[in-house]
Amino acid sequence: MKRKRNYTLKVVAAFFVTIVFALICSFTYLDYMRNILNNDTKERLLEVADRTTDTMKIKLQSGITELKNLSTAISLxxxxxxxxxxxxxxxxxxxxxxxxxxxxxxxxxxxxxxxxxxxxxxxxxxxxxxxxxxxxxxxxxxxxxxxxxxxxxxxxxxxxxxxxxxxxxxxxxxxxKKLLDVNILGGEGYLALVDSSGAIITSQNHKNYDSGITDLREVKFENNNTFVDCSRKFEKGVLKTQSSSNDSKYIAYAPIGINNWYIISIVPASIIEKNITSLNNISSLMWISMSILLLIIVTYIIYSKRKADNKLEKIAFVDSVTNDPNYNSFFYDFNKRMSKEYKNSYALVTLDIDKFKVVNDVFGYENGDDILRHMAFVICENLTQNEIYARHSADNFLILLEYIDEDSMLNRMDSMTIEILNNLDKVIKNMSGRIYSYKFILNYGICIIDDKKDPLDLIVDRANLAKKRVKGSHKTTGAIYTKDLREKMLMEKELENYMDKALREKQFKVYFQPEVSFKTGKIIGAEALVRWYHPEKGIIYPDKFIPLFEKNQFIKKLDYYMFNEVAFYIQKWESEGIVLPKTLSINLSRVHLSDLDLVDELLKIVKDHNVEPSKIGIELTESAFFEDTDLIINVMERLKNAGFKIYIDDFGSGYSSLNTLKDLKVDYLKFDRGFLTNLEDNKKGQAILHNLVNMARDISICTVAEGVETVAQANFLSEKGFDIAQGYYYYKPMTAKELRDKLINDENI
Missing domain, CATH: 3.30.450.20 (PAS domain)
Structure with missing residues (x-):
């Protein structure tokens, strides 16, 4: 009986020891997990403050960059x-x-x-x-x-x-204050901006805002710490306030790196510690089933951590429209790929839709968002494992691509943009008619990253600079940033700032290049050309400023100016009794084609100068004719009906449609000089040229050969039946006075 009692005592003791041991293990484990959860939550709280400082620093640096760009423009x-x-x-x-x-x-x-x-x-x-x-x-x-x-x-x-x-x-x-509008820990925390002394500059409006925390110098922290002492010892960290009423706060701080300002995130301790309280309540049941309880705890912790991480990550790193990575995520991943562990070469691409605001107006904001999601999907599908992308703002996307060489980079972007455009009709809802009548244009700029230490905003600016170069080109295209490009754009900016003054001061001068009859050798026409006589730069030729003026629409003013000058000279020379050529022609930019007042404006000019419209020819490039057939036919018919002569310039330089040509009311075809090169030894080319000239003659269109520079070319083109020649073999471009004198001399011969 005694032995049995001793055995029972031993069993009870063993059971008791086991229970005590189980409880000790349970509480030890819970205490350990409580500390892990506490520290991990603090780290995430500090990470939010840290990321917010990065965002604010980027915004401040962006403001400085914006101001520096304006300063540079002023200094120029x-x-x-x-x-x-x-x-x-x-x-x-x-x-x-x-x-x-x-x-x-x-x-x-x-x-x-x-x-x-x-x-x-x-x-x-x-x-x-x-x-x-x-x-x-x-x-x-x-x-x-x-x-x-x-x-x-x-x-x-x-x-x-x-x-x-x-x-x-x-x-x-x-x-x-707007920059502090960040959701922290499910909306339970808020942010503030403080200086190095702890004085709060401004804070986020929030339900948990504590009016008692207006100056960190007046706040008592655990272990008698002060904000100033801690910020001096540690660059960033987390502090907990003292409290006797169970309303203490966790305050995480991180420096911005400007003016000794700090971002602090403030969260009630009860929010952070609520999971810990839940674990303490569960501890009372731990001794019943240690293994089950441990499994529940581990599962709960993992679930809680994962849920909190997902929530924070979605707030900080997910784009609200595309549900894909946002700029913050791109910034983090970009810096990671610029570290030493990544040996790959990269290029950064900025991609957008030209005139996206118009797209929203035409198709609606819902369809606009669908287009952005479609762009994001196609971009994502075309990336490799080490490549990243994000929507930067509005329709602007940033893409980091592995770089091999320029050709492969341009080919990848051409393929990507084609895929985006090819499937837009499947994205836009209930707009089947309008989708086919609207021309979507994508533009992109590429900056090859030569120095991985260069900041992201600088690289983005360079890519945007390249993209700006192709804006307004009326087609999907891109450009690669170079130092020469920057210098060229600065020069263009200088010209752009000066162009209105140059027009007012009549620095643009009219030159004429005569057109000669193959039969008589006499001047029967002349093409008006423009030269810019800049007071400091001297003569500037059209290839330096015409593309710029077409992009910024100034070409409209210049064309009207040139048209007015041509009409002036016709009126002046006729009043002097000088026998003029059949026509003086002037090039008209494609930019005018959508201008409903074009014909009326030209008629007003000839009327003001008392000049017959038939004395003036309008030259339109072949590429303009076949870009929007219906529009050009309408404009050309109105010009023709008004009495002007119509030229197709650079004929043969593009992919002409002879079927369309039969519908155009054209007086002259000016064959591009490139089309005529090396035809003397090219039997097939000669046959094509011969038939084209005969075709033009059959439909009463005069043919003009441009770029005639040698006697051999002149004889060859004359044999092929051309009506008119133009080129340096006959005459170089000359001033109005030189043309006048030449016409007078020809009269007297």
């Missing part, structure tokens, strides 16, 4: 006046994120569109900028609006790299 424009610059700054502010932009001279006197004669010489940001330093000021009361804000300041340099002024732009506190 010498001799600007106050009123002109006020208009420039006013227009720029409307498109920018700044509340105000002012220009400050070296004495500190500043002006903008809404004030003048305010001196900024006592402002630190002005003093720094005058010393050549780009800077962002601390928050202070602005002199103009009296609002609290921060000022971005950049120096303006002259051509000798001397500081000649300061460009300053203001952002009010409310603008910084």
């Amino acid at each position: 424009k010498s001799g600007y006046n106050t009123e002109e610059m006020k208009d420039v700054l006013y227009n720029y502010v409307k498109e920018s994120s700044f509340q105000r932009i002012e220009l400050i001279d070296p004495n500190g006197d500043g002006y903008s569109n809404d004030f003048k004669d305010i001196n900024f010489s006592d402002r630190e940001y002005f003093q720094k900028a005058m010393n050549g330093e780009v800077n962002i000021s601390n928050f202070m009361q602005e002199k103009v609006s009296a609002e609290i804000g921060s000022t971005f300041a950049v120096p303006i340099f002259n051509e000798n790299n001397e500081v000649i002024g300061v460009l300053a732009a203001s952002k009010e506190v409310s603008e910084f």
Whole structure:
């Protein structure tokens, strides 16, 4: 009985020890897991603050870049006046994120569109900028609006790299507040911007906002820590406030890297610790079934962590329209691929739809979003494992592609854009008729990454610069960034800034290249050509400015100017009794083709000069004729009915449709010089040319051979039946006076 009692005691003791051991293990394990969960949540909280600082830094640097670009444009424009610059700054502010932009001279006197004669010489940001330093000021009361804000300041340099002024732009506190609008831990936390002393500059409006936390210097933290001491010891970290009423907060801080500003994220401790409380409640049941309970705990922890991570990741890294990676995700993955562990070469591509706002207006925003999702899908399908993409803003996509060589890169982008465009009719809903009448155009720019240390925003700017080069080209295309491209665009910008003044001052001069009859050798026509006599650059030839003017629509003004000049000379020479050629022709840009007032404007000009329309020929390039057949036939019929002569210029340079040609009311076909090259030894080419000339004669169209430079070419083309010749063999382009003198001499022979 005693032995049995001892055995029972031993069993009870063993059971008791087992239970105690199980409880100890259970609580030890729970305590361990509580610490892991606590630390992991804090890390995620700190990561959100850290990412927000990156985002804010990018936005601030973007503001500086925006201001520096404006400063560069101002520095290129010498001799600007106050009123002109006020208009420039006013227009720029409307498109920018700044509340105000002012220009400050070296004495500190500043002006903008809404004030003048305010001196900024006592402002630190002005003093720094005058010393050549780009800077962002601390928050202070602005002199103009009296609002609290921060000022971005950049120096303006002259051509000798001397500081000649300061460009300053203001952002009010409310603008910084918008950057804090980030969802933290399911909306339970909020963000604030503080300075290095702990003073809160601004914070996010939030349901959990604590009005008692207005200055971190006044907040008591656990272990008697202070914000200033901790921020000095550790670049970033997480602190917990002291509290006697169970309302303590976790505060994570991370530096922005500008003006000793910090982003802090504040979350009630109860939110972070609620999972820990759940685990403590479960611990009372742990001793019943240790294995089952451990499995539940592990599953719960994994599920909770995964759910929290997914929620945070979706908020921070997923695009709201495409449900694919957003810019934050792209920024993170881009920097990772620029690290040493990735040996691949890369190129960054920016891709968008030309005039996407018009697409939204035509097809509706719902279809617009479907188009963006379709673009994202096609891009994703065309990427390899190490390549990434994201929607940057609106219809702008960033794509990081592995780089082999320029040809393969351009081929990949051509293939990708073709696939996007080919399937748009399947994406746009209930618009089957309109989808086929609207011409979608994609543009892309490529920047080959030579230095992986270059920041992403710089690389994006370069790709956008290349893309800007092809904007307005009326077809899907792209370009690769080069230093020469940048220099060329700067030169074009300079020409663009000067073009209106040049037109007012009549710096554009008319030259004429005569057209000669093969039969008589006499001048029977002349083509009007334009030359730009720039006061500093000298003669600028059309190939340097015509493509630019076609993109920015200035070509319309220039064409009307040239047409007016031609009509003027016809009137002048007729009044002098000079026998003129049959026609003086002028090139008309394809940009005019959609202008409903074109014919009326041209008729008004000839009427003002008392000139017969039949004295003037309108030259349209072959490519324009076959780009939009219905439109060009309509315009040409109206021009023909008005009495003008019609030329197809550069005939044979493209893929002409003879079937379409029969519907065009054309007076002259000007054969492209490239079409005539090396035909002397090409029997097939000679046969084609012979039949084309005969065909033109049969339908009463005169034929003109351009680019005739030798006697052999002249004899060959004359034998083939051409009516008219034009080229250096006969005459080079000449001034109006030279043509007048030549016509007078021909009369007297």
